[in-house]
Amino acid sequence: MTINPAASLAEIVSLLDSIPAPAILMDTDYRICAANDAYRRQFPHEGELIGRRCYEISHGYSSPCDQAGETCPLRQCQQSGKRQRLLHIHNTPQGREHVNVELNPVRDEHGNIRYFVEIMQSAERTDTHQGRVLKGTSPAFTRMLELLSRAAPSDISVLLLGESGTGKELAAQYLHSHSQRANNPFVVVECTGLTESLFESELFGHEKGAFTGATQRKPGLVDAASGGTLFLDEIGDIPLAMQVKLLRLIESGNYRPVGSVTARRADFRLICATHRPLADMVEFGQFRRDLYYRISAFPVHLPNLAQRREDIVLLAQHLLSQLPASHARDFSEAACQWLQQQEFPGNIRQLRNHIERAILLCDHDLIEPWHLQPEIPSVSASTVSPLPRQSLQELARQPIPLDQLEQQYLQLLSQHPDKTLLAQQLGISERTLYRKLAALREQEIPVDEREKTIG
Structure with a gap:
């Protein structure tokens, strides 16, 4: 956003009303000088906003963000003299929410910074297809979400890395729904278990008569993702023989359906995910080095639950609200403590399993620890030998x-x-x-x- 230094205060205030996202004008002492209607809706407040300090309204703080353990965009903007962008957690009518904050300095005719225009956009928009949303407030989660929000508007290839159950597909949906391709298809390719012939047919499609059983032409998933996003899940499971065909597609942007002699142009944004250590696989010759560099332009690590333990109860409450037959139920204080003490090596998928079980076992309003704990029957020693x-x-x-x-x-x-x-x-x-x-x-x-x- 560029503001003419010669613009009057009235002109700048008028500019705020043309911005669809919540926006304010504030001085160098954090005081709000003007706010557009979107900001007033986002932060409904009794009394007049003008003259209040920004951190009081958006955070509920009594001091600037950098004195409360967060990065302050105004302070950074003063130091650098340039536009600043970062991810903050604001208090909104929907609860604590991640917000992308953009701060632009406004200079006077002498080049001195007199005001700042702050524009805020939610980073937690729900995916319209699945009705799901990324949840968390921990530092590890916030860092991940900041990377996703920066990559989403571009067409850069993103590689999602993380353990099984950390939400890689949901992160891919986030990237898609926050991109310029959001109104076009989001297509998932499950790479695990695909044979070479099946991989080609699924990805590129085939012509009628291309092979035995091909009774009609079938478009591939590359064609289905045209204009949208192609998500290759567990790309580390693709055998070497098939990796070269994927590399050719990415590098040339062209593909040929099985049985066709005519090349077609591909138009998709590529997102890949894996729980495997691809860098190590490259060194051991199990994954093509050139393919690795093409798909890992923007790697994002998804933290496991052990790295975001403070998010476990928040995630559990969100999952509980999304599951059927969970109405009028909540977790007791003891259950919350039990959840925070668990390791959950299966991450969010395992947490969801515990909650689904608790829903079936709980006959009251509060879920207790014993509803969440799995009862694992032991295998008879006479039947199975112990395995160290x-x-x-x-x-x-x-x-x-x-x-x-x-x-x-x-x-x-x-x-x-x-x-x-x-x-x-x-x-x-x-x-x-x-x-x-x-x-x-x-x-x-x-x-x-x-x-x-x-x-």
């Missing part, structure tokens, strides 16, 4: 195709009553565990044993 933790970790590190070590523990894996707990013990994600179990069923195992396998 060291062996579990060795088992988790075995690659697919599975070797004899995993087959030796087929009975334990199939009879374990809680796959979430088993995945935690193995140190792997539930998705990886189920993929291993599915691969085990394809090994040379008697039919009667396969029927016992849970997967």
